[in-house]
Amino acid sequence: MNGKRREVLKAGGGAGVLALASAAGLIRPGEALGQEWNKAAFGTKSVAETVKALGGGSSTESKEIQITAPDIAENGAVVPISVESRLARTQAIAIMIEKNPNTLSANFEIPEGTDPFVTTRVKMGETSNVYALVKADGRYFHAVKEIKVTIGGCGG
Amino acid sequence: MALAIALPCLARAQQDTQKEIERYRELLQDGNPSELFEARGAEHWKTKRGPKNASLERCDLGLSAGVVKGAYVQLPRYFADTDKVQDLESRLVSCMVALQGLSSEEAKRRPYSGPGQPSVMTDLVAWIASESRGMRIAPPQSHPKERLAYRAGEKIFYYRAGPHDFACATCHGEDNKRIRLQDLPNLTNARDAQRAFGTWPAYRVSQGEVRSMQWRLYDCFRQQRFPELEFTSDAAIALISFLAKQGEGGTFEAPAIKR
């Protein structure tokens, strides 16, 4: 039995199809990265459109979603945003910025065992509502927070 | 009557705004992209370069050849081999010339990074600064040229010029000054000066790059509509000498992250 097959069989022990394919050299490690990039979702121009493009119908506001972010961003290039969901079976957390050229900034998939929590940094072109969209148990919920964006100091 | 009520409201609004800006700054602290620059800088220090195919590991930053830890907080200082007071960046230029055989022009060719264009100089500054993190700002003033550099820097600080007749002191010479939402440090006040000098170089989010003290002053001159402050010029070194001494005793926290 050659080494490659041994590798494939080892990986096959509970690791899943992608791991198998990767071990067999069918997919290079960098490519085994989940689904293809959702071009439609990243081209939407409104919250409602985004929810649809992500596969939802509508979204309900929920107090179980916490957005932690400053009220004022000294510069729109880097706005720190944390989202924490207390909704049971949270599957994904997306961040949408209403006034950006395209609404969706990011969509994080939360596997079981991972906290329904994520912090990242986004660009905001101007003062805008920021939405955290959570997919939980197959349904969509959101929270919203306005973040003001300023231009600092002497202008740069 | 209405005005008397409105003014306290405005003052409160300004305070709330200030608190929110502080919060923005706090939330930014969690991950500093300057680490990416520092990692490159650490490599550049050891990389052989130039006609002499040598690294910078024998560069004397003031604490003897090759000693990087703690060097930044004891700059600017007088160097016997060049017979002048030098800050970090001018000293790196000297070392690139002397050790690596680069020309002065080559060493100064790309002092600052830009989108998709890293700068060896910036990376080195980020790393060398990081090696002084947590230490006390303590620029020497024992040599007459060091004291002269301080006085020259102080003169420049108060020198009014340019189409707006600004001096550095116009914005940075009094308490409680601000431009739009930015409170301006009073660099004649020790506490403000310590904090200011202790947080440069910094990853400037508005630039997406690490910016050094040389850059900060170059940009101030630009904002004042002054003639260009040349990279590693005597004027720049004098101003940095002044600011370092003003910040003496503070804790060096750079590379920081700021707007």
Place this chain on the structure above:
Amino acid sequence: MADAMRIRANIVGDKVEVRVLMSHEMETGQRRDARGDIVPAHFIQNVTVTHAGKTVLSAQWGPAISKNPFVHFRFKGGKPGEKLTISWVDNQGDKRTDEATISGG
């Protein structure tokens, strides 16, 4: 190839707390250069974090994620000494994979 990611993975309670800093321009494709030409979009589209063969986070990003992206998240089940693998792919096909060892406990 892009610079290495800076990854910190520490045990906090019964979880692994992960902080990642990635080196990437995250160009939106809307900025113009000094000559007035559009700088082409260049941004990370997919991110995957795995531990012990299992995906613990995956993400799709657009260009609105800030330059030199930062992510912080937590997952259960990691032990000190075990490895975390983080990969990204961008819209121009560039990719990067880095590993980190879970520390602390």
